[in-house]
Amino acid sequence: MGMSVYSTLGHILIVLTTELCVKIDQLKQWYRGFCLGTWACHDRSVGFSTVHSSLSHRLAPLFSFPCCGVCVFIGGGRSGCTAPPCVSAMASSLLRVVATSCSAPLFSGVACVRLQASARSVKAPCLRFFRTQQALNRCASPGIPYKQLTVGVPKEIFQNERRVALSPAGVQALIKQGFNVVVESGAGEPSKFPDQHYIQAGATIKDVKDVLASDVLVKVRAPVFNPELGAHEVELMKEAATLFSFIYPAQNPELMDMLSQRKATVLAMDQVPRVTIAQGYDALSSMANIAGYKAVVLAANSFGRFFTGQITAAGKVPPAKVLIIGGGVAGLAAAGTARSMGAIVRGFDTRAAALEQFKSLGAETLEVDIKEAGDGQGGYAKEMSKEFIEAEMKLFAKQCLEVDILISTALIPGRKAPILITKDMVESMKDGSVVVDLAAEAGGNIETTVPGELSVHKGVTHIGFTDLPSRLPTQSSTLYSNNLTKLIRAISPSTENFNYEVKEKFNYGTMDHVIRGSVVMQNGTNLFPAPLPDNIPVAAPPKPKSKQELAKEKAAAVSPFKATLTTAGMYTGGLGTMLGLGLAAPNAAFTQMVTIFGLATIVGYHTVWGVSPALHSPLMSVTNAISGLTAVGGLSLMGGGYAPSSSAETLAVAAAFISSVNIAGGFLVTKKMLDMFKRPTDPPEYNYLYLLPTGVFVGGYGVAMQAGYNIEQMMYLGSGMCCVGALAGLSNQSTARLGNALGMMGVAGGIAATLGFLKPTPELLAQMSAAMAVGGTAGLGIARKIQITDLPQLVAAFHSLVGLAAVLTCVAEYMIEYPHFATDPSANLTKIIAYLGTFIGGVTFSGSLVAYGKLQGVLSSAPLHLPGRHAMNAGLMASSVGLMIPYMLDPSYTTGITCLGSVSALSAVMGLTLTAAIGGADMPVVITVLNSYSGWALCAEGFLLNNNLLTIVGALIGSSGAILSYIMCVAMNRSLANVILGGYGTSSTGSGKPMEIIGTHTEVNVDQTVEMIKDAQNIIITPGYGLCAAKAQYPIAELVKMLQEQGKKVRFGIHPVAGRMPGQLNVLLAEAGVPYDIVLEMEEINEDFAETDLVLVIGANDTVNSAALEDPNSIIAGMPVLEVWKSKQVRGRGLHGLERRSTIFSTLVHWFHTSKCTRFKVEKGVENGTAAPSYSDCYRMA
Secondary structure: OHHHHHHHHHHHHHHOHHHHHHHHHHHHHHHHHHHHHHOOOOOOOOOHHHOHHHHHHHHHHHHOOOOOOOOOOOOOOOOOOOOOHHHHHHHHHHHHHHHHOOOOOOOOOOOOHHHHHHHHHOOOHHHHOOOHHHHHHHHHOOOEEHHHOEEEEOOOOOOOOOOOOOOHHHHHHHHHHOOEEEEEOOOOHHHOOOHHHHHHHOOEEEOHHHHHOOOEEEOOOOOOEEOOOOEEHHHHOOOOOEEEEOOOOOOOHHHHHHHHHOOOEEEEHHHOOOOHHHHHHOHHHHHHHHHHHHHHHHHHHHOOOOOOOEEEOOEEEOOOEEEEEOOOHHHHHHHHHHHHOOOEEEEEOOOHHHHHHHHHOOOEEEOOOOOOOOEOHHHOEOOOOHHHHHHHHHHHHHHHOOOOEEEEOOOOOOOOOOOOEOHHHHHHOOOOOEEEEOOHHHOOOEOOOOOOOEEEEOOEEEEOOOOOHHHOHHHHHHHHHHHHHHHHHHHOOOOOEEOOOOOOOOEOOOHHHHHHHHEEEEOOEEOOOOOOOEOOOOOOOOOOOOHHHHHHHHHHOOOHHHHHHHHHHHHHHHHHHHHHHHHHOOOHHHHHHHHHHHHHHHHHHHHHHOOOHHHHHHHHHHHHHHHHHHHHHHHHHOOOOOOOOOHHHHHHHHHHHHHHHHHHHHHHHHHHHHHHOOOOOOOOOOHHHHHHHHHHHHHHHHHHHHOOOOOHHHHHHHHHHHHHHHHHHOOOHHHHHHHHHHHHHHHHHHHHHHHHHHOOOHHHHHHHHHHHHHHHHHHHHHHHHOOHHHHHHHHHHHHHHHHHHHHHHHHHHHHHHHHHOOOOOOHHHHHHHHHHHHHHHHHHHHHHHHHHHHHHOOOOOOOOOOOOHHHHHHHHHHHHHHOHHHHHHOOOHHHHHHHHHHHHHHHHHHHHHHHHOOOHHHHHHHHHHHHHHHHHHHHHHHHHHOOHHHHHHHHHHHHHHHHHHHHHHHHHOOOHHHHHOOOOOOOOOOOOOOOOOOOOOOOEOHHHHHHHHHHOOEEEEEEOHHHHHHOOHHHHHHHHHHHHHOOOEEEEEEOOOOOOOOOHHHHHHHHOOOOHHHEEEHHHHHHHHHHOOEEEEEOOOHHHOOHHHHOOOOOOOOOOOOOHHHOOOEEEEOOOOOOOOHHHHOOOOOOOOOOHHHHHHHHHHHHHOOOOOOHHHOEOOO
16 A cells, blocks of 8 residues: 555656646755755765655655655665655656756756755766656757767768768767767778777777667768668668768658667758758758769869860860750769860750859850740759750750760759650761760660769760769768768757757748658658648749730930930030030139139049049048149138138138148048058068158249249149149059048149249248148147048048038138129129039038038937928028029128028038938938039039139049049949939838748858868958957957968958948058958959859948849839848858848858957957857857
8 A cells, every 4th residue: 555655646746747847947946945054064864764754745846646655865765764665766857857857957056065965976977766857858958968879970881972961070070969870880981090090089989889879870871781780771770870971762652661660860962942041051062062073073084185275395285075965963063174174065955044153163154045934943963855856966966066075964953864865976086085974873864874884985985983983982981971970060059959840831941841851751651742842932934925015115215316416415515514604614723723623624524533442541531632622722711810801711710720630640541541551571661761852842933933934734733633643642552642642732832832833922931831730730630640440430430520611711701802893794693603612512511510510429310300400401502592692792791701601501401411311321422422522522622712722622622522522323223313312222112011031041150161261262252341440350350360370261251341441441451460452352352252152241231232133122123232141151240231042042150249358259269270169159149
């Protein structure tokens, strides 16, 4: 009876173990207090028999059933316990589960040393006491701990198979994850991996029976009959084991039945879906790549001539002609190999995308006249129509007469390979030709192929080997091992337990898709074939056009006559405008100034287009400095003695002062930026020698002036040409520093000529010198202290000074010239120009200040959308225009100065509202537009003062900013009006709902990051503004240096609008020591992504977002982007904002963090080849 009670109690304990998870926090708190109150005294005389009854009664309320007086001493003793041993052990085991298996261990933080020691000591042995241990573990983390699983690597016994499933590096990766690995003795010998290498990697060497009895079995070939053991490999497998291998379930139904009887779970490497996220696990592609390479090598070995053409003293050798049928992985690998050996390569495929791949490798593409899409499911081509097949057969027959080597790769999944090359075609080939049939295992594409053999038919060598990957065993095994280990880690990302879920409903391109496609059997249940995934991307067929639409298109078609007429009308309007300006010109001086303005604009237009995109930031800086020639306007209007004597003269002093800040600060910042681009290997520079032409230019003018010569206009021309040279010098790195020197010469010559023309008194000269000296000193101080990351703010601040100087100069000119307006025939022109200059200057001043505030963080970078802002801006613009009416009609001074003051305020408010509505991401365009505004303001001063130099320089700067604005807008697929008015979306953004993003995230630690970088040879880094914000250029530069020392090819891809001003990232990387010749623009590098092993996206989002090309309703639709998703792997860290479409194409993983500790671990890991595991370094995808 007693035993029955205890048996019932034990059953209750088993049934209610799940409630233990719910009650654990309550139990933990009670037990801590119990330990502290009972055993904290460490009195060894206290017997545990006096405690167990109290403990049992305290447990009872927690589990809601009567509890007997069972001893629960963790050490296993039962002093004074009357319960049967089985129940005592059961209760003891239960408490062991409580103590050691929960997510919040019972004894954590308990002060009792004895209990803590006991809890530590029993964690491992507790598995043999109570089966509920595993159930409780699954409550917190489902699956089986890696340390309890053994991965077996048997030797492949299939005929001629020399590959092995795991390389020593793969063994090391699985052991690091927690698995135990056993390898059959001699398994890796054919692949040049001796047993000692496996032992060093941490594996255990055992015999075949022990290996086949592993929990997880990894193979290359499907299990076969083992003649040495007299049994099938499946029969020797452990029941309910897991198998990773090539299976081909459709062709091997008997094998599937045998595996089902063993209750096996099978993941077929040949069934891994061919989706972007699974590229790293696609063993079929890895093996096809090797087969394509080996096919060319074998063909070259059997071919009797060179592949490449040669001209020698003994005669001319023509290059071999190679035809490759099929543009899959094998075909493209063969094309690349043959092309690299110097052959003429021709490629044929029914898929347009595959033909583009052939073109990218330098091969000629062959097409038939019939247009028919050949894209099928799973990355294969579909079966074509009868007419298409007849046309391609004619094409092949013609090619067989010309080519020397033919490689065929066409396969249809689950069916016999199609015959593409007939016997007659082979017999028409030249003697000595070679054909390689990569489809031989499936019957072959060539009618005369003998599968598995090397044969000759009518003088044509046939290579029909079916084991090409095994003929390159070391490489094949390494790649297969990489595919296998990456698949295991991907389906079970847990750091502790091996666990994955097989779902019957899943979305296309996700990890669930990969798992369900790969698992062809689960616990003996045949799951092949996998159901179709949801959300399969299907290109919508083009909608047939209606008759009305066709008629409309026909009517809209522009005839050559209309196109020519439009062009002629444009030139007619331009030339008519010139005539109108001539008729309206008040004097010859105005006509001359318009001529100079027009020519300077044309020169500036062509000059700026030649500037290297990498030097756009120095270009902005040098134009900023040159725009400081507004000082010429201030100097021209200054008067009095040591101090100004009127309000107008005070405004002129202020204009000269703030312009001098621009000049000195701008040139110094430009020099600092250009110095960053210098490489250690560059020759020494002697830029101080440019003082010689400066001395001749300025000093010679001084001598000529003393001699009575008036050559100011020639000085202005020389200064203007120097400023043109400053912009032209930035066309490349070799002349960039000369450009900065020419800019300084031009400004120095212009100021000297202005002073010579004015001939100021010594007192006034002292006033002028003081204003410019104080301003220049302030500019130098600002430029010395500025950080390169703050360059956009500095440019914006300097632009505001130019705008303010223009306003002050225009108002001062009106005040000084007003007494002469009654008699001056050009008075109205002067008033108009002063008004326009004031308006442009006011917008530039306030807009630049707002841009500075957003970039500096003083103001929010988010766009400020005021209610009715467009109507407000339209009202401000209308008011500004309307004020010109009283300004021009009323000759009184009070009206004129009031109107100028009012338009100054209106334009300042307008600049504020316009810029505030623009987000921080659009600041590159804002800064370039403000740069252009400052140039047109300078032009206004030139017309106002009849100064050729100001007009020339203003036209240069205005056209420079306009062109940069155009480049930025094109790079974002947006119009200038859309950006300036705070618009949303691009020119191509549709009105529908953006595509939904479906995908999973992946976590990565430092070790995995190091492994990714270590495995890659061709790496591209695509930084964005996040790199600037984190000041990450320095650790990136260190990482690049390490990788280059290891022989890796590392480059940077820069988007035109990356950063907060044009060229900012180029300057930041140069500052950190990254050579400028590995920093490429988007147009230069976009075609290289397909051949790139790894792309690191750092702080970028919209500039690498595939939604720009795929989602017509995206806010960045049509925007040119860096096509990073075309690379083999993409690893990234970006900023918030847009949905990240790149996640659909590949698993994006945060690897970079601003933590100095993490950067150090990554760098040391790359340097040493490994890094210590650190789970705290895992970052979740944005």
